[in-house]
Ligand code: PEP
């Protein structure tokens with residue numbers, strides 16, 4: 318992860334100024350893609366009926382990984398969205414990737430624009446959109462770039478802000494990665510958390526649909542976003558998910574979406590301060606105690622590594638003993654699993670521990686070597 322952004326406060330308007338609803342979470346829902354007029358209108362009506370969505374989304378121009386997939390219906394979809402809005406009163410949002418998309422979306426009175434993950438990665442494209450937005454007043458949501466780079470995400474937000482737009486929010490939709498994962502795009506929660514820590518003024522939405530890529534994980538990811546205090550959610554909803562023309566596996570019906578939102582536990586951020594303080598203080602003390610012990614134990618462990626370094630030097634054997642390392646990895650992974658730690662955490666922890674141990678042993682061997690010369 319690359320994190321090196323400036324933490325100067327950005328001129329972003331509080332969301333309550335441009336999104337006048339106190340719904341929690343603020344929900345943006347609608348199909349991955351507008352497919353037919355009937356599908357857009359029916360989705361909007363059913364979303365309206367469940368009364369959870371604040372904004373109707375639909376992809377009009379679709380960025381597809383491979384050519385010859387469905388690439389969106391284009392401008393006509395904007396007419397369907399305008400009709401859906403007239404029918405339900407739901408304001409609308411679409412993805413824009415070029416100046417021409419911006420022009421057409423404005424022409425058809427779309428209420429909010431969003432910039433997709435594949436566009437946020439490219440400063441030229443983001444700048445083209447920013448230039449097309451000069452002198453225009455419309456909220457813009459900026460999805461994270463596909464790669465885990467906080468600066469690139471912030472850079473896109475800044476480019477839009479410099480065009481004179483201050484109604485801006487970020488959307489966390491996960492990051493591409495190599496290797497196996499249950500997610501389509503890894504959440505890497507530390508990145509939106511860093512964004513929030515550096516810029517609390519930027520509202521953050523979570524897009525569980527593109528993080529999960531499958532329906533069964535949506536609730537847990539949406540819940541995590543709520544637990545982290547995110548402002549809202551963007552979730553794809555389709556009247557016939559299995560037959561959707563894009564992202565079929567991750568879409569849910571408006572009724573399932575309603576159920577999902579009703580199952581979310583929304584933590585009360587305004588609990589009486591003294592109760593929060595007392596409880597938190599108690600937990601923090603316990604954490605302090607445990608961390609102190611862990612660090613003491615790690616210090617003890619390194620002292621043993623030093624002794625091993627001396628022993629290996631004396632016996633003239635190499636620092637790296639592969640069989641021993643493999644055995645450590647295997648036994649510790651099993652122990653970790655038993656206490657509910659994730660494989661990813663254990664692997665990273667053991668790798669760091671091993672590196673530090675090797676560093677310690679190398680230092681011992683070299684210093685002893687110097688002394689004996
Ligand atoms: C989408 O929202 O349909 C989409 C294409 O998302 P992303 O830019 O996150 O891939």
Ligand code: MN
Nearest residue numbers: 349553563564
């Ligand atoms: Mn999609």
